[in-house]
Amino acid sequence: MTGSPQWLSMETRVKPAVFDYHRPDNIEEACALLAEYGADARVLSGGQSLVPLMNMRILSPAVLIDINRCRDLAYLREEGAAIACGALTRQSEAETSDLVASRLPLMSIAMPHVGVRASRNFGTVCGSLAHADPLAELPSVASALDARFVIASSRGRREVTADEFFVSALTNCLEPDEMLAEVKMPAIAEGAGCAFHEIANRAHGFAVAGVAACVEFGPDGRCSRARLSAMGAGDTTARLSPVEALIEGQRLDDALIRAAGAEAAVVADPAGDVHADAAYRAEAIGSLVRKVLRQMQGAAVER
């Protein structure tokens, strides 16, 4: 179905600037439309970020490609050692999924922080990732989980890492004819500790800063693998690699946790805005790293 301004009566106009609307039935059709319209087009999935931006006319795409009829993109499934999540999987589906709870517990515990229940019923996991907001929860979860981003176009498919996918604030690495088709997240090892905390000026809404962590321990109780990523630490969600290096191979004692927090505050390179200044964000990330690691101490001891 297509429309053009000439065909629309005034009564059917909507608040955003005028746009053409397409509703493909599968990913091939979606990619064909993207190949045709390229930079003029935007992909509409849950619409929780795109639609408000269009209503405020901050974005005025000439063409909307609505993928909500592409049922081939709505799935959450185990593929080998990874969980694959299609572009049309709603956040609320991931939130209540047993598969996610057992294999990707970090995503399960982070999900209640994503928007509100009503927005999670519409919003998709991949939509939030593609929006690439450095203060959003799911990009930092994907980053901590070493997710692979499956990118589709009529030219074929390619896979990138989180580092490659998130280019800068609200900018991903997609070419004009590409869309994010799937995100693949390796299952978390049994017994690994997972924690997610954030600081916000109110109980829901955008966070000031957040930290997602997944830490594995060896039989000696030492940290064998640490993956921490931070929201609000820079213009993309980013792994705290120096902090990970500091704790890997070590026991998570109080001195190490203090040192890790201090290192995180130094590594973070946040921006200031109306919600918090940059200095506070750095300190907040330090305190969140201490908080998630203190929670890990329990996981290490339990083994």
Place this chain on the structure above:
Amino acid sequence: MKAIEDFTLIGKTVLRREDSYLMRGKAQFLDDLPEPKGLIHLAFVLSPYACADILSVDASAAKALPGVIDVLTGKDLVGDIKTFAPVIEIEGYRDVRRPVVAVDRVNFVGEYVAVILAESPYVAQDALDLVEVDYDPLPAVAGIEEAEAAGAPVIHSHLGDNHIFRAAFETEDFDARFAEGDLVLEEEFRNGKTAGGMIEPRGCMAWPDPVATNFTLWTPTQIPHIVRTAIADHLDIPESVLRVVAPAVGGGFGTKAHVFPDELIVVALARRYGRAVKWVQDRRESLLTNMHARGHILHIKVSVKQDGTLCGVYLNLKTNCGAYPNHPYSPTLEATGCARMLPGPYRFQTYRYDVSSLITNTCPTGAKRGTGQPSAFLAIEGMMDRIGRRLGIDPAEVRRRNTVRPEEFPYVNVVGVRYDTGSYLPSLERGLEMIGYDAFRAAQPKDRLVNGKYRGIGICNYTEVSGTGAPGWRVRGFAKMPGFDSSRVVVEPDGKITVYVSQADAGQGHYTTFAQIAADRLGVACEDVTVVEGDTSKTPYGTGTFASRGSVVGGGTVIRCSEKVGVKIRRIAGYMLDADPERLVLKDGRVADPEDAGRSLSLREVAETAYSMNNLGLPQGEEHGLEATDYYDPPMVTMANGTHVVQVAVDPEDGRVEIERYAVVHDCGRVINPRIVEGQVHGATVQGIGEALMEEIVYDADGQHLNANLLDYLMPTAMDVPELELDHIETPSIDTVGGIKGAAEGGLTGAVPAIANAVGDALSGLGVNITRVPLRPSSVFEQIRRACTEKEGRA
């Protein structure tokens, strides 16, 4: 009048009749109203600059867009609408007038620069981007201090500087009496600018009659009669040709108790084009252009005896007026309000204040729930804690020693306001008891650190101005604010009751409470009473619903009016029953003679006589009909009171404030409907939590509004609200009809100081001095860090 103990429905929880349509989405708000044919939709071009000269407006591309009817600038409207200003008569106030659409100069971001008239709202929106305005940006001032600095740009040149209002007050021998204290403490408090935050943005729609001589304006206002008077005045039309109707209103909170330029514009354009005209704002426009509030700087000095009692208080208050005075209150509302309300429940009789309001290049400020009171109590209650800390006296005890004692009522405070009754000390004691104050203090370590968090308690003992009458408005300069409200109570021919009230409901539950009152006074069931309000063509003139007036003045007039009708009912029934009207009783929908138990008449039978629908005729000299009209001008002000006691934990790792316990004791005199009062207390307290912990409109130094959306302007949601423990004390007024006092604002007034004081108490061991709200994690953390650095420096 029936004695208080005879109340049957007043004081009972009756479920809100309006909830049935509100909760099911059936209410008709402005944008739900059916639209007439040929409706013109408006959109306003907003200034992107805080201060700029308008060099030119090129609307040719916009006018060429199909569906655009016209584009008008301020110059095009000069002949239709007079420049806009409130009528204020008080020493120290200087007149500033506002063109409804800017002419030559814009003075704040969001000021109207041009208005687009289009066949659909979407075309109007499309046309906005096509209007080319050439501006010459000028230096702007956003803050109070910048506005009063030497050499600051003068925003309205005829003033010579940026002061729009100054006032001073001083009791006799102030200096000598102030000097009698053993020590003087001083502090500067500040609060952020905030917005009313109602869920429904504003909008309005004007319909002309077929020959465009009479007009109906639908506008979600709290003050329909005042809106009508202002429009008639500024458009030079008779008040009699204009009808103002408030449809269902999605929250007002004071913001909708103003008259706005767009209300004048839609009526003027309906007159000019002879077509209906509608405008609805979006959230960004709502936050950019509706009234803001607060943003005060309060410098307070107190003189104190060793025992903690106050010898005198000095207040220097500065308020941010914004670019223009609001209509109808002007900035004197907050300035005089705050200074005159600051004495609160305290006994001091030596007081001086200097207040000033400054013009800045920001959105005009005006009424919001609490007006000056959250600021006033932030200052005076903050000082109570500081006195305690300085003298080693428990802060609750400092308050006890300064509070008006029960035997002193009626008490006249230092600015001449009469407190007829009140429960100031009992309310404080009850609040302390609810929170377990003594046990908490006994267990509280000196450094306040418990399980890794700093824990403290804050108190706010407040009074709440309500139901202001004419003298209360005159003394603050409101030359045309009536003060009274009115009602007309009609017993219809079938014996059912219609109550017309001059007020306008914005969610307060008037349709239930006024029905309760009339039913109580006339001895009928609640269901037999219909309430009509918010329509100037149906109700007599009145002041409207703001500043906690609804129950005091609206309730008062419905009581009086119902009783007036009751007299006539008894007269006619007495004639019909051949009994002394004085002894007849209105009960269960009947008029009964208690001395003759078998004899009574239904209200319908009496009404049929009054409306000449039987063969009985009327007593000699009696007129037909069964109704009365009443105008009730309440006392100067009526003071409610209450106490908030809050326990918080502050996490030193990230500066987060968590409310652990929250107790509210509330005394609004005679309670009409306990459930509705609880709702008011809850809602206002939550707004206070917002002002204390998160809400703030942010302007940068250039006057750019940085958070005109609800992602960035943070208001609390249900998830931020702790369990509120509520208790009521009921101390009826002896001055108001029915003993009613107001209930709508105290929750906000109590919450802000109590939370600030609790954080101050929690961090007192660190030497942190809390003087400013909102207390966001970042600002609390920064203050903790600075205090710790200073401590280390000293060590």
